[in-house]
Amino acid sequence: MNSIKTLAGLSFGYIFDPEVMESAIAMRPDVIVAQGTSSDSGPSYYGTGKPHFPRENIFRGLESLILAARRLDIPFVMSLGSSGTEKSLDYVLTIVDDIVEKHQLQFKAAVISGEVSKDYLRDKLRAGVAIPSLVKTPALSRLLTSKDIDSAMSIVGQMGPEPVIEALKSGVDGVFTGRALDSGLFMALPMMNGIDKGIAAHFGMVMACGAMAAVPGGIDLLSGEIDKKGFFVIPPNPARQCTPMSLAAHTLYEQPDAGIEYLPGGLLDTTKAVYTQQGRGTRVTGSVWESHDPYTVKLEAAVSRGFRTICLAGVRDPVLLGCLDGVLEKIRASIERQIGLPAEIGYQLDFRVYGRDAVMGGWEQNRSIEGHEVGVLIDVVATTQEKANYVCSMARGDLHMNDYPGRKSTAGNVALAFSPSEVEMGETFGFHIWHLLPLDNPSEPFRTRIREFGGRRKA
């Protein structure tokens, strides 16, 4: 194979325009690749194993990608489940079953679990393997502890291209993975065909989010062609283009560093890459891979933080706006007096004042209220849902009815936004594992099974 044409979609549940899909199919791709796992939407999805999108969206999004691959008789590589835990992957595979059933499809796919077993990690710790945190922050243990493992809901590993390459070599029609490195999904087929890892990694980085790398950027398909010297990318949607600037800018996107990306087994250096515009597309050469030892896979997991209840209250009264801080502090103190201190009783209570500093929190340097109304979000997390409801309800009652200096509004202080006043948010989570597992064999933590989809055709 001199070059490999890749069609990039997204497998979260985004739905693609059928016309753009037809243009993409007309470009005769050799493989369809889509990412459907991400930590972006927060720890809740890691805690519950629920995908970020509703079933119907996932069905329609995957349907067009799988049908395109089957129509062209080309392999697909997709990560699934949002968090990519076993539970989320299994759930999305039931949607794949529905798609297969609806269209009477038949194919064989490798399913690679992204979940890393707790016993496997406990063995690593017992063997003295140091598993350091990826980011230096007080929110993470410097080295992974057995307590971190015990308290995790599910632990996933962000697999690199290696398990995907092994699966593709086994002669399947496609690969479904749990949590995976986005660019790794795109690197697999090129690396199998002897393309340099640096070129493949930069190709993966540019293609991973589809048309986010184009101008105008957006959720849409992206086509690319990679060879031994470099790659070319072009959006199938004629309203978009990939320019040197848009591609170079995309290499900055959600990366901590500019031009350097740390990946399993090394780093990608794009600082000397050369971008050349060709029509609506751009060709890229000169990306460099630098191998590092040891090879590492990023582990990710969330822990339960308790249960949340919230209440939204609008404040329009200028007198209350003038003394809001004092009023909120008084409510907090009164609740502490009545039921006890948060640490003793097992709750956290905060007032997020939209219109002042809710959005930026501690980084907000302008703490004055300059508008004529604010939204107060009463945010309570407690060890049980009942307790969270109880504390939130006390805070809401006080905020709504208590007296404050200069009050004229003796029939109610705030505009409660909804009935019911309080909303149970259920169990809430926080990320507590974000650590690098060193490996001799990049595929070691990941289990692959081969599954027949569609079994027998109905008569």
Added chain:
Amino acid sequence: MKTLSQVAKVIRSKNAGPFMTTIDIMFATEREYQDIRDRNIINEDSVTELYGLRKGELVGIFYADLCMSIKVTLISRIPSGDFGNVDIYGAQQYIPFLGLSVE
């Protein structure tokens, strides 16, 4: 007073994983980019002041000449989705840069 929002084409923020926030400042012309870069307008002191940063919160300031961009990366004070964080994607954390004086 001339501010960064008057010279930059794009000022945006996004999580780089749940524990870091990264801010990208992009310019439309070499002249504007080089001017801000060469006068070292965005430096440890100015970023610390803009956000009231604590020790250890600034990861780095990076220059991408190819796309005329400056990147500033911070350790998020509260990780994405934890109690007290209400910007899950870190999408609204660039605001202080808008008003940074470039005179």
